[in-house]
Amino acid sequence: MDTSVTIKDVAARAGVSVGTASRVLSGNPATSASARERVNQAATELGYRPDARARGLRSARSHAVGLLVSDVRNPFFADVAHGAEQAALASSYVTLLANANEDTAQQDTYLEAFLTQRVDGIIIAPQGEGSGNLRALERGRTPLVFVDRTVEGFEVPSVTADNAEGVDLAVAHLAAQGHTRVGYIGGPPSVSTGRARHDAFLAAVARHGLDQDPELIAVGDFRSASGSASAAALLAADRPPTALLAADSLMAVGALGEVRRRGLRIGTDLALVAFDDIEWFGEIDPPLTVVAHDARALGERAMRLLLEVIEGGTGESVVLPMRLVVRESSTGRPAD
Template identity: 35%
Template structure:
């Protein structure tokens, strides 16, 4: 089997030491410009490709980071991942994106895989309580940052939004627009984001002297929203909510599709507001009101925190960054 050119071949052609070639590949700022140019020219002439697997075995870690999200089909997580990937690329690391699909077994399996692959760090939106597992991985040299989830421990960095404030703003808008039978659609409540958004909505509804009807879902996917929409459509009008706050835009768009198909007028009969403000929200047949999160910025800041800990473990200070969400009013909710 033919092998490609080696580091020794590059060193010989560039007339430098093997150590100099290694520095050009890993620490180019430590090499003089003249030697760096000679090494880079030799690499190009020989077609040299570094053996990343061998380097990983020697160092005990790879030049890669992993990201584990709840639902890769949700555009919110796609945008978050894009922000994180840009930062990883700027640090010359590969980026591995994994999808737990809101499944505890898959979540654990991917954490196992990341550890086996010797990733240098992990970005994660947890589905279950994995803090103890993450602490164990951190003790073995793999730091992590929680994404779209406030860390309950000062031992971790996290980047999230104030979900309680977002839920409160959504419900206050619906009430100000005339809602008297508001409802919340979302789940499972074991997800911190869902329980916090519900808590904010409940506080606003209770303050107005109203009752918040709840339709719990096992996940936050589009099909569940459509199923709940069908269920609401079958209710007698006196029992039917006149406004719905959905825990994310996927659910809200499913509700909107169901109501449109069954002839329920939005927002005249039922107002809808979602959460995340994904691109599809503004492009739906009836533009969807939503609570906006800075999606790519969340990914960027999380990755920046991760690389700060990877590159400066002794001096790194854990931070819990919380963004303020923004209410975006469109045609799916009555104007206040």
């Protein structure tokens, strides 16, 4: 055996990168069959043997986990991150926080960085599958947990909220106040929560006998500017809604600004219900009715689930309940 042979020599002989050679030789399945064949053949021909001490160091845990949120500017995800971080610290882990900025390309960049940093596991609020890093993580059996959102076709444990319950609570409340034309400001259909809440809204409107006019639905992107634009479009219709349901806190902020710019009074001229109970929603005039779920609990449960997977557990997905917090923004009767 030639102890001077290194993994760089193996990679050069096989015609692959050092990273690919390392993954093949460590048994990581996130490689192609062709690459595995070439690397193993090169290692045999060169008489390469991995250094047992280095292999032991690589297998040691870093006690660091990655947390990739969708938008750090969104108070909801700030609370998710806080809950996850505190749960990690309680188990002697540190958290590396990253921001996807609601973009799959930026998501891929940070997932690659997490792998480079040798984190023991990753929690992600996914924007979608992206260009392949998320799938590579799944194939490579990196401990992985989805929080708030999921991606179709991935067998990954998740911690999410009961979107159907939350939407139905809001629609039922507005129906009880006498509203029949409820405008809905939804998230992008490319994101699981966007699809789930949209479908739940359609089902709730039908169940409570409200107007099913498709012009009462607008699509945003979970950011305030889209909430403003969506509210403007809905309120400019020939038959505008008497109530708005915004499927995210930032879009609710945008909608609130547009309503006020039009000289309308929330709770009197127009009812408004928002998703996510960010701290100051209860302090504005009038206070906003919200579909609330515990963002900190989402983060905490996701971290506990990830640590379970890191320890070799299978990890069972969790769905947390939602509740309606009724305030003055939605308690007035619609104008005749």
